[in-house]
Amino acid sequence: MPTKTEKFPLSTKGFTDIHDITPQVLTALKKTGLQDGTVTVFVSGSTAGVTTIEYEPGLLKDLPAAFEKLAPMNIRYHHDDTWGDGNGYAHVRAALLGASLVVPFENGNLLLGTWQQIVLIDFDNRPRRREIVLQFMGE
Ligand code: ZN
Numbered sequence: 001m002p003t004k005t006e007k008f009p010l011s012t013k014g015f016t017d018i019h020d021i022t023p024q025v026l027t028a029l030k031k032t033g034l035q036d037g038t039v040t041v042f043v044s045g046s047t048a049g050v051t052t053i054e055y056e057p058g059l060l061k062d063l064p065a066a067f068e069k070l071a072p073m074n075i076r077y078h079h080d081d082t083w084g085d086g087n088g089y090a091h092v093r094a095a096l097l098g099a100s101l102v103v104p105f106e107n108g109n110l111l112l113g114t115w116q117q118i119v120l121i122d123f124d125n126r127p128r129r130r131e132i133v134l135q136f137m138g139e
Helices: 022-032 057-070 078-083 088-097
Strands: 003-012 017-020 037-043 048-053 100-106 117-122 128-138
Touching (some): 003 017, 003 117, 017 057, 022 128, 057 088, 078 088
Antiparallel strands (some): 017 117, 037 128, 048 117
16 A cells, blocks of 8 residues: 655744644645545654644633643653753653544545644744654555
């Protein structure tokens, strides 16, 4: 089964910065010419993650608030003792979220819900330039 890999860069602000990357994934899918299969969306790095959400202003506040409860920024992390980079919270959040997502496509279109967008969330404590990897398998 044919496999095609695409990559694109993304500049983020960090601090649980949420980006809708659905348009980039769809553009890459069209470029492959594949009709039916799956795409794995993966972020290289241990302080960011990928998921889906309804990309609207309320949830763009609710989701960071939920992560702040799960892994608060202002508590002690052993990771920060190790490296002193102050982003222990970001590693924990990224691990909870996961670095990849699989999305099926059919007839050349992503099988997302109407109110479901693919998002990259950057948790790090500084702006980052990320590389997003898309691996398509299909025919
Ligand atoms: Zn770190």
